Amino acid sequence: KNEVEQSPQNLTAQEGEFITINCSYSVGISALHWLQQHPGGGIVSLFMLSSGKKKHGRLIATINIQEKHSSLHITASHPRDSAVYICAVRLVGGATNKLIFGTGTLLAVQP
Amino acid sequence: GAGVSQSPRYKVAKRGQDVALRCDPISGHVSLFWYQQALGQGPEFLTYFQNEAQLDKSGLPSDRFFAERPEGSVSTLKIQRTQQEDSAVYLCASSIQQGINEKLFFGSGTQLSVL
Numbered sequence: 001k002n003e004v005e006q007s008p009q010n011l012t013a014q015e016g017e018f019i020t021i022n023c024s025y026s027v028g029i030s031a032l033h034w035l036q037q038h039p040g041g042g043i044v045s046l047f048m049l050s051s052g053k054k055k056h057g058r059l060i061a062t063i064n065i066q067e068k069h070s071s072l073h074i075t076a077s078h079p080r081d082s083a084v085y086i087c088a089v090r091l092v093g094g095a096t097n098k099l100i101f102g103t104g105t106l107l108a109v110q111p
Numbered sequence: 112g113a114g115v116s117q118s119p120r121y122k123v124a125k126r127g128q129d130v131a132l133r134c135d136p137i138s139g140h141v142s143l144f145w146y147q148q149a150l151g152q153g154p155e156f157l158t159y160f161q162n163e164a165q166l167d168k169s170g171l172p173s174d175r176f177f178a179e180r181p182e183g184s185v186s187t188l189k190i191q192r193t194q195q196e197d198s199a200v201y202l203c204a205s206s207i208q209q210g211i212n213e214k215l216f217f218g219s220g221t222q223l224s225v226l
Contacts, residue, residue, distance in 0.1 A: 004153075033215070042115075042219035043154075043202065086153055098144065098167065099215070101153030 003027050004102040006087050012108045019074040021105045023087030026068065033099060034061050034072045035086040043086070046072070077109045113137075115218035117203050123224045124193045132188045132221045134203030142213065143186050145178055146202040148220070154202055160186060193225045 004025045013019050023032070034046040047054050047061040049070065054061050058077075063070040074081055084106050088099040116135040124130050136143050141162055146154035147170075156170040162183035171178070175193075180186040190197055200220040206213035 035217075040219075043204075043217035045214055045216070048214060088153070098156050098159055099154075101146075101155070103151070103153045 002102070003100050004087055004089055006085075006102040006105050008105060009103070010106045010108075012110065013077050015078060015109055015111050017077050017109075019077050019081075019107065019109075021072045021085050021087075021107070023070045023072070023102055024068060025070075025087075025089050027089065027100070028092040029068075029089040030092045031090045032063055032070050033088040033090075034070070035088060037084040037086060037104070039083075046085075074107075079109045079111050082107055082109050115203055115205055115216050117201075117218035117221050119221060120219065121222050121224075123226065125226055126195060127192050128225075129189065129191045130193055130223065132190075132201050132223070134186045134188070134205075134218060136184065136186070136203070136205030137207075137216055138184070140205035140207050140216070141183075142206040142208065143180060144204045144215070145186070145188050146204065147172075148200040148202055150199070157188070157201075190223075193223075195225050198223055198225045 007022045031048055031050045033048050035043045036046050037043045049061055049063045058075045060073040084104040086104045087102040118133045143160040145157040147157050148154040158178045159167040160180040163180050175191045177189045200222045202220045203218045204215045206215050
């Protein structure tokens with residue numbers, strides 16, 4: 001069993017829909033990252049969370065430390081949001097910023 | 112440059128060939144990470160440098176894999192006697208400090224195909 005699980009693995013949405021991607025983890029963490037990866041492109045860091053909620057534009061990320069769960073929400077989705085969204089965690093007590101990654105959620109937003 | 116730069120962007124190697132992958136981190140970034148991403152999978156940690164010191168190489172899959180960062184800036188990941196299972200995207204990431212929650216900046220990766 002992976003230490004970081006994401007759901008769904010694949011998601012197709014219509015433009016304008018509200019999207020939720022979930023991440024659950026089984027280890028103690030000090031921080032959780034949400035990352036975006038476009039096909040053939042590099043990875044872009046969207047959020048870094050250790051508690052609560054963060055918002056940037058149409059993106060919202062929440063984390064519940066007690067339940068070991070985080071969600072990434074996209075409001076008013078757009079085709080340019082199509083990408084792989086990856087959840088990654090940093091283990092508590094870790095000496096470095098080494099991350100453990102989920103397998104990603106492939107999002108396709110159709111016009 | 113403004114971001115993390117990796118070269119080559121694509122590399123095709125014959126089985127048994129040695130390859131070298133280069134990473135130019137953002138200038139001044141202390142921490143540098145190498146990750147391996149197999150098709151359809153999330154990245155997996157390979158190794159970590161703080162300046163020129165390789166502090167963690169626990170993710171290197173075999174002794175065929177070797178990484179260096181001799182002057183604390185550019186890093187090279189070398190794979191000797193490549194095998195088909197080495198085919199993956201190799202990602203480099205850097206952060207400005209070794210702090211616990213520093214933002215990571217990723218390169219676009221080198222896609223290695225071993226035939």
